[in-house]
Amino acid sequence: MSRLFVIEDEAHAEWQGKYPSLEDAIAELKRRASIPWDQDPNACPCTSWKTCGRNYQVIEFETSVRPWREIRRTEYLEMSAKGVTWLVQV
Numbered sequence: 819m820s821r822l823f824v825i826e827d828e829a830h831a832e833w834q835g836k837y838p839s840l841e842d843a844i845a846e847l848k849r850r851a852s853i854p855w856d857q858d859p860n861a862c863p864c865t866s867w868k869t870c871g872r873n874y875q876v877i878e879f880e881t882s883v884r885p886w887r888e889i890r891r892t893e894y895l896e897m898s899a900k901g902v903t904w905l906v907q908v
Contacts, residue, residue, distance in 0.1 A: 820882040821889075828893070829873040830863055843876045844908050847895050850874070851904070855897040871898025 823843040825834040837843040853860055855871060862870040874895040879886040896903040 819880055822879045822881045822886070824877045824879065826875050826877055827872045828875045829871065832863070834859065834874070840876065840878070844894070847874055847876075848908065851895060851897070851902050855899060855902075860897050868899065871896060871900075 823837045823840050825837070825843055825846060826832065827834055835843075835846060837846065850860055855861075856867065860872055861867060862872060864870050872895075873893065874897070875891055875893050877891045878889040880889055893905045894908070896905065
């Protein structure tokens with residue numbers, strides 16, 4: 819089976835990157851958690867970005883089939899002006 823892990827900002831329905839392993843996706847989330855919420859890549863695309871935030875999920879896909887089959891979707895990280903909240907211990 820071939821797998822791919824995608825970071826998605828569920829709040830804005832935006833894919834934020836594709837990674838070959840869960841470890842790589844989590845490393846990227848840790849990097850993003852160290853960046854202020856109002857700076858790229860964490861700055862929200864909406865006009866209410868000052869009160870908005872990002873809700874990062876990691877989606878695991880089986881890529882050996884077409885269309886890709888979603889295996890699992892896990893919420894990992896929320897970011898906003900209120901701060902960073904890890905939803906899963908990493």
